Amino acid sequence: MKGSTDIISFFADHIKPKRYLEIGVSQAQTINAVAKCAEETVGVDPNLECESHINKDLNITFHALTSDEFFKKHPDAKFDMIFIDGFHEKEQVRLDFQNSLKVLSPDGWVFFHDTYPPEEKYLSRNYCGDVWQYVWQLKNTLDLKDFEFLTLPWFYGITIVRKRNIQVDFLPLSKQRGLLQ
Numbered sequence: 001m002k003g004s005t006d007i008i009s010f011f012a013d014h015i016k017p018k019r020y021l022e023i024g025v026s027q028a029q030t031i032n033a034v035a036k037c038a039e040e041t042v043g044v045d046p047n048l049e050c051e052s053h054i055n056k057d058l059n060i061t062f063h064a065l066t067s068d069e070f071f072k073k074h075p076d077a078k079f080d081m082i083f084i085d086g087f088h089e090k091e092q093v094r095l096d097f098q099n100s101l102k103v104l105s106p107d108g109w110v111f112f113h114d115t116y117p118p119e120e121k122y123l124s125r126n127y128c129g130d131v132w133q134y135v136w137q138l139k140n141t142l143d144l145k146d147f148e149f150l151t152l153p154w155f156y157g158i159t160i161v162r163k164r165n166i167q168v169d170f171l172p173l174s175k176q177r178g179l180l181q
């Protein structure tokens with residue numbers, strides 16, 4: 001199992017998403033691992049061949065579409081965990097993130113892959129492309145009052161963005177404010 005799959009499925013095992021979306025499925029390594037922890041899983045990849053790698057015993061729906069086409073067709077979808085690992089180009093990753101935010105539940109999580117190329121040779125489209133540039137810009141523009149943001153510099157970089165409005169879920173806001181004073 002490759003390292004990024006281990007990390008994403010480790011988080012999924014704790015998040016236990018009701019609905020997980022993976023943009024860019026390839027040989028279905030990660031989606032098959034995460035689907036074991038999610039109630040429903042959706043994979044999107046324009047390459048039809050990906051479907052043959054998907055574990056049919058798990059609750060996974062595959063769409064042979066680009067991410068743009070998928071978001072256009074399913075504007076009302078809802079996900080609590082999204083993994084952006086499709087086309088490694090900053091403008092596409094920007095669109096994937098903007099579209100993800102529209103379907104992300106409150107307190108939802110977004111993971112990006114390929115955000116920390118370890119050496120210059122990994123800047124090619126086959127590896128990280130320029131995804132890292134978008135994520136770096138995002139770090140400086142995202143309202144960190146509403147989001148948490150972290151880049152793990154391993155396995156070509158995994159960036160985690162968590163939408164979060166309150167510190168602890170089980171306390172009403174007033175009580176929580178009291179605690180913070």
Ligand SMILES: C[S@@+](CC[C@H](N)C(=O)[O-])C[C@H]1O[C@@H](n2cnc3c(N)ncnc32)[C@H](O)[C@@H]1O
Pocket residue numbers: 004005022023024025026027028029030031044045046047050065066067068085086087092
């Ligand atoms: C790095 S692989 C994904 C690996 C997979 N997430 C995993 O962890 O096992 C990238 C995939 O993105 C797909 N892809 C390329 N352009 C895309 C797009 N516009 N929308 C969705 N997927 C795309 C490619 O076909 C390829 O299968």
